[in-house]
Amino acid sequence: xxxxxxxxxxxxxxxxxxxxxxxxxxTYQVVQQDTLTVEGxxxxxxxxxxxxxxxxxxxxxxxxxxxxxxxxxxxDGEYQWRYSTLEQAQEGHLNALSLAPALMTQDLxxxxxxxxxxKEEE
Numbered sequence: 001x002x003x004x005x006x007x008x009x010x011x012x013x014x015x016x017x018x019x020x021x022x023x024x025x026x027t028y029q030v031v032q033q034d035t036l037t038v039e040g041x042x043x044x045x046x047x048x049x050x051x052x053x054x055x056x057x058x059x060x061x062x063x064x065x066x067x068x069x070x071x072x073x074x075x076d077g078e079y080q081w082r083y084s085t086l087e088q089a090q091e092g093h094l095n096a097l098s099l100a101p102a103l104m105t106q107d108l109x110x111x112x113x114x115x116x117x118x119k120e121e122e
Contacts, residue, residue: 003053005019005051006053007022008086009086010064013051019052022051023051028049029049030046030047031047031089031090033045034093036100038071041072041104043072043100043101043104045069045093045097045100046068046070047067047090047093049086050064050065050066051064052064054082060084062084063083065082065083065084065089066080066082067080067081067093071104079099
């Protein structure tokens with residue numbers, strides 16, 4: 001049977017119970033979280049250890065970390081990246097922080113454009 005659960009170092013965990021115990025520990029689970037303000041909106045960038053292989057055994061190392069960008073007023077989880085190692089996750093978090101202002105500004109432009117289009121149709 002293929003391993004599905006891994007600790008932060010990529011070591012296989014014996015069972016769901018061992019994974020669950022680590023997953024409950026938010027200090028273990030959270031790699032880094034930051035809040036930015038972009039165009040007056042709060043933007044939350046979160047990188048966490050998932051522990052469950054999101055590569056689902058499709059080959060390669062287990063995919064056990066995730067970075068997501070959440071924004072006030074939309075784009076919740078639209079921007080997401082996954083990684084196999086803690087080092088990749090830490091680097092990915094920094095990349096997401098640097099991308100977030102441009103992504104959120106573009107998202108806001110698109111939201112405003114769609115809203116303007118709806119007003120014109122009415």
